[in-house]
Amino acid sequence: MATIQNITIDQDCDYTETLTVKDSTGTVVDLSNETITATLRKTHLASSSTSFTTAKVSATDGTCSITLTDTVTSALSEGQYVWDLTTTDSSGLITRRIEGRATITPSVSR
Numbered sequence: 001m002a003t004i005q006n007i008t009i010d011q012d013c014d015y016t017e018t019l020t021v022k023d024s025t026g027t028v029v030d031l032s033n034e035t036i037t038a039t040l041r042k043t044h045l046a047s048s049s050t051s052f053t054t055a056k057v058s059a060t061d062g063t064c065s066i067t068l069t070d071t072v073t074s075a076l077s078e079g080q081y082v083w084d085l086t087t088t089d090s091s092g093l094i095t096r097r098i099e100g101r102a103t104i105t106p107s108v109s110r
Contacts, residue, residue, distance in 0.1 A: 002084065006100040011076060012107035015068040018057055021087065021097045028062035029097065034087040038066045040102055042081055050076065054085075078106040 001024045009015045021029045021036075038052035052066035066085065084099035 002096040002099040004100050005098050006102070007083065008103045008105060009068065009073055009076070010105050010107065011078060012070055012074045012109070014070050015073055016065055017067075018063055018065050019085065019098060021062045021064060021085070023097075029087065031056050031059040031062055031064060031087065033090050034059075036064050036085065036087055038083065038085040040068075040076075040081050040083040042077075042079075044082055052083075052085075073104070074107070076104045078104050080104075 003022055005019070007017060021031060023029055036054040036056065038054050040050040040052065041048070050068070050072060052068060055065045055067070057063040057065055064085075081102040081104060082099070083102045084096055086094050086096050088094050
């Protein structure tokens with residue numbers, strides 16, 4: 001079962017969040033041999049999606065970052081979205097690690 005983590009993203013701004021990936025028992029996952037993917041969609045059934053840029057911060061400590069540039073966030077409409085982060089191990093097993101709602105807050109300054 002994935003950890004629930006809701007995030008807030010400011011429209012027209014760079015966004016970066018550092019996350020700690022844990023398994024269903026709460027144990028930190030060693031990301032050394034894992035590929036990380038994170039995606040944002042307006043709804044679970046939406047056909048279009050936005051991919052976060054992901055990076056391992058400290059693989060053995062289970063930390064990674066997700067990032068969107070200001071160009072990407074400017075293309076997002078304000079409102080509620082859903083997002084998740086998955087890992088894929090060397091055997092191809094995909095596991096959803098983190099999921100939640102993402103709130104895109106509107107920009108005043110452009």
